[in-house]
Each structure stands twice: as C-alpha cells, then as structure tokens.
Amino acid sequence: MSYQGKFRVWRGDDSGGGLEDFTVEVNEGEVVLDIIHRLQATQAPDLAVRWNCKAGKCGSCSAEVNGRPRLLCMTRMSIFEEAETITVTPMRTFPIIRDLVTDVSFNYTKAREVPSFQPPKDLAPGEYRMQQVDVERSQEFRKCIECFLCQNTCHVVRDHEENKEAFSGPRFLMRVAELEMHPLDTADRVDQAQDDHGLGYCNITKCCSEVCPEHIHITDNALIPMKERVADRKYDPIVWLGNKLFRRS
Amino acid sequence: MARAQIAARTLRTDRWWLPPLTTFAGLLLISIYAAFRTFQGDFYWVDQYHYLTPMYSPCLSEECVPAASHFGQPLPALPGFLTPPVVIIPFLLGFRITCYYYRKAYYRAAWASPPACAVAEPHAKYTGETRFPLIAQNLHRYFFYAASILLCVNIYDTVLAFGTGLGLGNLILLVNVSLLAAYTLSCHSCRHIAGGRLKHFSKHPVRYWMWTQVSKLNNRHMQLAWASLIFVCLTDLYVALVASETISDLRFIN
Numbered sequence: 297m298s299y300q301g302k303f304r305v306w307r308g309d310d311s312g313g314g315l316e317d318f319t320v321e322v323n324e325g326e327v328v329l330d331i332i333h334r335l336q337a338t339q340a341p342d343l344a345v346r347w348n349c350k351a352g353k354c355g356s357c358s359a360e361v362n363g364r365p366r367l368l369c370m371t372r373m374s375i376f377e378e379a380e381t382i383t384v385t386p387m388r389t390f391p392i393i394r395d396l397v398t399d400v401s402f403n404y405t406k407a408r409e410v411p412s413f414q415p416p417k418d419l420a421p422g423e424y425r426m427q428q429v430d431v432e433r434s435q436e437f438r439k440c441i442e443c444f445l446c447q448n449t450c451h452v453v454r455d456h457e458e459n460k461e462a463f464s465g466p467r468f469l470m471r472v473a474e475l476e477m478h479p480l481d482t483a484d485r486v487d488q489a490q491d492d493h494g495l496g497y498c499n500i501t502k503c504c505s506e507v508c509p510e511h512i513h514i515t516d517n518a519l520i521p522m523k524e525r526v527a528d529r530k531y532d533p534i535v536w537l538g539n540k541l542f543r544r545s
Numbered sequence: 546m547a548r549a550q551i552a553a554r555t556l557r558t559d560r561w562w563l564p565p566l567t568t569f570a571g572l573l574l575i576s577i578y579a580a581f582r583t584f585q586g587d588f589y590w591v592d593q594y595h596y597l598t599p600m601y602s603p604c605l606s607e608e609c610v611p612a613a614s615h616f617g618q619p620l621p622a623l624p625g626f627l628t629p630p631v632v633i634i635p636f637l638l639g640f641r642i643t644c645y646y647y648r649k650a651y652y653r654a655a656w657a658s659p660p661a662c663a664v665a666e667p668h669a670k671y672t673g674e675t676r677f678p679l680i681a682q683n684l685h686r687y688f689f690y691a692a693s694i695l696l697c698v699n700i701y702d703t704v705l706a707f708g709t710g711l712g713l714g715n716l717i718l719l720v721n722v723s724l725l726a727a728y729t730l731s732c733h734s735c736r737h738i739a740g741g742r743l744k745h746f747s748k749h750p751v752r753y754w755m756w757t758q759v760s761k762l763n764n765r766h767m768q769l770a771w772a773s774l775i776f777v778c779l780t781d782l783y784v785a786l787v788a789s790e791t792i793s794d795l796r797f798i799n
C-alpha cells in the first residue's frame with residue numbers, strides 16, 4: 297500500500313532558509329529517513345541529511361519531526377495519518393550547516409571538558425577487577441549512541457544560547473555521573489559537576505529522558521543522583537557529621 | 546554560525562499544552578482545598594472513633610481538642626487566624642515543593658520553564674537552580690527527614706484509631722498512611738541515602754538491597770506523588786464529613 301504523503305522540509309543554510317513543501321510517495325513499513333532519501337532521489341538531489349546506519353545505532357540522523365526531536369531512521373511513517381503534513385526540521389539548538397545537517401561540535405567541546413577515567417595509581421591496565429553490581433549503574437549510561445537529541449531538547453541551551461558556556465548538557469552530566477559511579481574511578485567529580493559543568497542549571501524537567509532513543513533514565517539515574525551527591529557535599533550537615541564521626545568514603 | 550531560521554515557537558502538532566494545563570488545574574484545586582481546610586480550624590477529630598485527619602496531625606497547640614493531641618500541647622494557643630496545622634504545614638509543603646517530581650510538575654505547569662519539551666519558554670533569562678531562591682531546592686533532604694517523622698506520627702494516629710473498633714474510616718486512614726509511606730520511601734533523597742551514594746555496592750549488600758527496593762518504588766514516584774496527595778485530601782474530607790456529622794461512619798466492628 298502506498299500513498300502520496302505531504303511533507304514540509306526545512307531547506308537553507310546559515311544565511312537563511314525556510315520550509316519547502318513536497319509531495320512524496322510513502323510505502324508501507326517505511327520510516328521518515330526513507331522518505332527523505334526518496335526526496336533526494338526524485339525531487340531534491342541536493343537535500344543535505346546526515347545518516348549512517350539506518351538502525352538507530354549511529355546517532356547521526358537526529359532531527360525534528362513535527363516539532364519533536366527524533367531519529368529520522370527510527371520514526372515510522374505508520375505513526376502519522378495519511379492526510380497529515382509532516383514537518384521535518386534540523387535540530388534547533390546547534391548551528392545550521394545545510395538543510396537537515398547541523399554542526400554538533402558544541403558537544404565535542406563539552407566532551408573534552410570532562411576529565412577522563414582515572415584508575416588508582418597503583419593499578420596497571422589488565423589488573424582492573426570489578427564486581428558486576430558495582431558497574432551496573434554506569435553500564436546503563438554506556439548505551440548512549442551520542443545522537444545529541446537530549447542536548448538539543450534541553451531548554452537550558454535550546455532556549456538560552458548564552459548558557460552554552462556554563463552548561464554541559466544532559467549527555468555530559470551523565471558522563472560525569474558514569475565516571476563518578478565507576479568503582480575504579482578516583483577523581484572527585486562532584487564539585488566538577490556543579491562548578492564546571494553547570495549541574496545547577498538543570499531543573500529536572502526531564503525532556504532529555506523523554507527524547508532519548510535509548511530510553512536511558514538520564515534524569516532519574518544520572519542527574520538527580522548527581523544533585524544528591526552535591527547536596528551531600530554542600531548542603532547536608534548530617535552526612536557531614538556522619539563522615540566526620542565514622543570516616544566513611 | 547547561526548541556527549536554522551525557524552520562527553515558530555514550536556512545530557509540535559500534538560496537544561502539548563494539555564498535560565501542563567491538567568497539572569496546573571490539579572495542583573491549584575488541591576491547594577485551594579488544603580488552604581480552606583487549614584484555616585477552617587474545625588472538624589479534624591472524630592471523638593467517638595478517634596479519627597484524626599492527617600492535615601492536623603500532630604496537633605500541638607492549646608486550641609486543639611485535647612484528645613486529638615496525641616503528643617501533648619507544647620505550644621500555646623496560636624494568635625489570630627492561625628490554626629494548629631500552620632505548625633506542621635511548612636514541613637509538609639516544603640517536602641512536596643522541593644520534591645524532584647513536583648519541581649518538574651510546577652516548573653513546567655506554572656512557570657513554563659519549559660511548558661513542554663521542544664516548546665520554547667517565554668523567559669528571556671534562565672539560571673535554573675544555580676542561585677537564590679531556587680538553590681534552596683537542595684534542602685529537599687531535610688524536608689525528607691522531617692516528613693519521615695511526620696509519617697511516623699500519622700502511622701501512630703492510624704494505629705490508635707483501631708482501639709475503638711473498625712469502621713470505613715479506619716480503612717481509609719490505613720490506605721492513606723500506606724500511600725504516604727510509599728511516596729516518602731520512593732523519594733530520590735531516600736534512594737540516595739539508602740544506598741545510591743555508595744560507590745561499591747558489593748561491599749554493602751544490605752544497603753544495596755535497600756537501594757534496589759527503593760529504586761523499584763522510585764520508578765513510580767510520580768504516580769505515588771499524585772495518589773498520596775489526592776488521597777490525603779479524600780481522607781481529610783471523610784474525617785471532616787464524619788466529624789461534622791454530615792455522614793456517619795460505616796462501622797464493621799463496634
């Protein structure tokens with residue numbers, strides 16, 4: 297079964313652009329990326345789109361479909377009505393290169409700002425021993441495919457360009473949490489999260505968790521636990537007293 | 546380099562405004578009811594069956610009905626329009642206001658920050674929880690401690706009420722404290738204190754077990770937040786209706 301679907305696709309570059317209307321064939325079982333490819337093949341050979349795996353694993357095809365941040369390759373056409381006009385736009389938060397392709401280097405900058413894994417000094421590579429229960433929490437965060445949909449959706453930077461300097465975004469606060477929870481990491485990540493990565497900007501409104509294609513509980517399992525660690529350190533005298541009395545770590 | 550020029554505040558086509566609107570209406574309605582009951586200063590104690598509404602527990606000042614003050618009356622009568630709950634409400638309200646779930650709910654619904662995902666917020670500046678007053682959200686921990694004590698008081702009241710027999714009111718009080726307990730235990734701070742703050746679960750098997758249990762409840766934190774909030778109001782309403790003799794308690798024993 298196929299039908300002629302109505303699409304509006306953003307076209308342009310950093311000097312300007314707008315939504316262009318197209319009517320394209322849609323076949324059963326297709327995803328939005330298939331339609332974009334058909335557009336390239338039939339009507340707009342110079343339409344720019346970034347993609348690689350078409351399996352929801354490379355994180356390249358992030359964009360916004362009907363205003364919702366999604367992977368183009370994982371958005372089935374069957375979730376839309378046949379009569380519906382489907383709007384496809386690039387991610388809003390990052391500078392535009394062309395059409396659906398944005399420059400996501402903000403994320404690479406932020407990634408570099410997270411100090412890398414720091415094992416104990418006396419432990420050589422190959423000598424690392426860990427219990428499964430101790431690494432389980434960080435393993436959830438390793439499912440991340442770096443699609444940056446969470447970074448794109450987070451209102452802290454999406455609606456306030458000026459916060460990009462101070463705020464690393466959910467993906468990289470989660471990276472800090474991953475290392476903080478790692479049984480062999482010795483670096484002190486708690487103050488870093490608050491002071492260097494802007495954890496305090498997050499108001500736990502959970503849009504990052506809502507859009508994550510890997511369904512990582514970013515807010516519940518990474519951001520809130522980090523906020524609690526900051527509260528331990530900075531705002532809880534009972535924990536402070538307990539640590540003084542029993543010298544726990 | 547500039548962002549793509551898209552003028553629309555959002556291109557979402559679904560009814561994204563419905564959840565924040567519902568949340569706002571729900572919170573407003575409950576606040577109005579709670580404020581009315583707080584300042585009514587009456588119908589909080591059913592002497593015959595020893596039902597005490599959770600909104601007035603513990604009743605610590607001298608204007609309380611003496612039998613309702615299970616922990617004595619250490620405080621003098623409150624001046625003016627103040628009623629007994631004003632002593633405990635700052636803690637209960639503080640607990641809910643600084644709760645991670647309610648924060649999400651009212652930041653979205655009342656402050657539109659953001660109103661929904663990928664819908665631009667109307668504010669020109671945003672500093673989140675980095676400075677006063679919102680930095681005080683970090684005090685949630687204390688409110689959790691305080692609310693846990695108040696929960697124990699509510700459990701005590703509920704157990705005492707069974708001394709007079711068994712009625713529908715007893716069951717309502719029981720469901721109420723169960724929901725409150727589940728909500729309090731499912732708190733993110735509780736999850737952290739129970740075990741989340743540890744780096745090596747393998748060295749603390751008991752706390753690891755506690756953490757896994759609290760984590761299960763924590764998955765339902767939003768649902769428990771609403772269920773317990775609504776049920777506290779219903780419990781209070783039932784006690785108020787029985788206390789004012791508008792209805793009579795359905796008794797099973799005595």
Ligand code: SF4
Nearest residue numbers: 450498499500502504
């Ligand atoms: S929960 Fe925090 S990090 Fe995630 S989208 Fe909301 S504000 Fe951003």
Ligand code: SF4
Nearest residue numbers: 440441443444446508
């Ligand atoms: S956390 Fe989820 S949404 Fe964010 S970059 Fe990773 S996979 Fe994408």
Ligand code: FES
Nearest residue numbers: 349350355357369
């Ligand atoms: S193309 Fe790889 S995630 Fe969509």
Ligand code: FES
Nearest residue numbers: 644645646732733
């Ligand atoms: S997080 Fe909701 S009560 Fe603590």
